Amino acid sequence: MSRDNLSHENLYVEFHDGGVAVIVLNRPKALNALSPDLTRELGAALDTLEADDTIGAVVVTGSAKAFAAGADIKAMKDWSYMDVYGADFITATWERLTTFRKPTIAAVAGYALGGGCELAMMCDFILAADTARFGQPEITIGTIPGAGGTQRLTRLIGKSKAMEMVLTGRMMDAAEAERAGLVSRILPAEELLPEAIKTAQKIAGMSRPIAMLAKESVNRAYETTLAEGIRFERRLFHSTFATEDQKEGMAAFVEKRAPAFRNR
Numbered sequence: 513m514s515r516d517n518l519s520h521e522n523l524y525v526e527f528h529d530g531g532v533a534v535i536v537l538n539r540p541k542a543l544n545a546l547s548p549d550l551t552r553e554l555g556a557a558l559d560t561l562e563a564d565d566t567i568g569a570v571v572v573t574g575s576a577k578a579f580a581a582g583a584d585i586k587a588m589k590d591w592s593y594m595d596v597y598g599a600d601f602i603t604a605t606w607e608r609l610t611t612f613r614k615p616t617i618a619a620v621a622g623y624a625l626g627g628g629c630e631l632a633m634m635c636d637f638i639l640a641a642d643t644a645r646f647g648q649p650e651i652t653i654g655t656i657p658g659a660g661g662t663q664r665l666t667r668l669i670g671k672s673k674a675m676e677m678v679l680t681g682r683m684m685d686a687a688e689a690e691r692a693g694l695v696s697r698i699l700p701a702e703e704l705l706p707e708a709i710k711t712a713q714k715i716a717g718m719s720r721p722i723a724m725l726a727k728e729s730v731n732r733a734y735e736t737t738l739a740e741g742i743r744f745e746r747r748l749f750h751s752t753f754a755t756e757d758q759k760e761g762m763a764a765f766v767e768k769r770a771p772a773f774r775n776r
């Protein structure tokens with residue numbers, strides 16, 4: 513798929529200098545509710561951006577009012593058990609973000625609820641506008657989080673807060689989310705996207721294979737024991753010495769100049 517057909521009915525993709533793509537969820541009348549079409553389009557956009565060597569980092573964002581208000585309740589309400597189990601609902605397209613190898617940033621303003629909060633947590637980190645509100649309100653509509661909410665939220669903010677949010681559906685504002693460790697930084701709403709793009713450009717300006725190794729290593733911390741994680745990190749660290757960019761980065765430091773990484 514080329515860049516020309518990356519924009520769809522429910523999202524569009526902007527390309528910025530410095531190897532950054534921004535995926536903008538764009539279903540304003542439904543507060544970016546994550547319909548099957550939208551998540552399919554998201555998966556397709558990520559496939560294209562993964563294959564595009566000019567892209568080094570991706571920002572996912574929504575509107576001022578909503579990053580995303582969750583899965584599309586109107587689409588889901590009459591689904592049967594076999595509809596969701598048979599299609600393994602959630603797995604395929606939603607989770608494409610979790611297998612995406614380049615760094616991703618969620619830039620969240622307004623509501624990030626249910627699947628919206630889960631989608632943000634699938635990104636590598638979250639930058640939040642001061643207007644952001646996070647929640648897992650599935651219990652209020654007779655279901656539970658199904659895209660990682662009970663797992664990722666618990667790992668990020670701990671059992672007590674996660675349990676309260678999942679059991680009551682209470683929303684967290686940006687300040688509480690930052691204190692709890694769900695978001696890395698809060699920004700005034702008008703600065704959110706420019707700062708997310710600037711941060712993504714900084715990341716995309718690093719050696720791309722090294723950034724991918726760093727991402728892989730941090731993510732392993734969630735999936736293994738400390739001893740195994742340390743061993744994994746050590747092996748990846750060793751492997752960086754097989755790259756030209758490690759030679760360039762260290763030579764540039766010694767020669768007091770900026771590195772010119774070649775992504776190899």
Ligand SMILES: CC(C)(O)CC(=O)SCCNC(=O)CCNC(=O)[C@H](O)C(C)(C)COP(=O)(O)OP(=O)(O)OC[C@H]1O[C@@H](n2cnc3c(N)ncnc32)[C@H](O)[C@@H]1OP(=O)(O)O
Nearest residue numbers: 541542543545581582583584585586626627649657658659
């Ligand atoms: C992925 C899983 C497995 O984890 C499951 C889920 O994600 S389940 C969904 C969880 N999310 C929610 O329960 C949030 C639902 N939305 C709301 O509670 C409210 O819309 C709000 C608090 C985010 C905003 O309220 P308000 O400002 O009053 O706007 P509304 O009039 O309610 O909404 C505007 C418009 O958007 C439609 N909408 C909002 N959210 C969804 C949704 N999740 N699915 C489908 N449609 C949604 C809402 O129905 C309105 O449209 P109209 O009915 O006016 O056409």
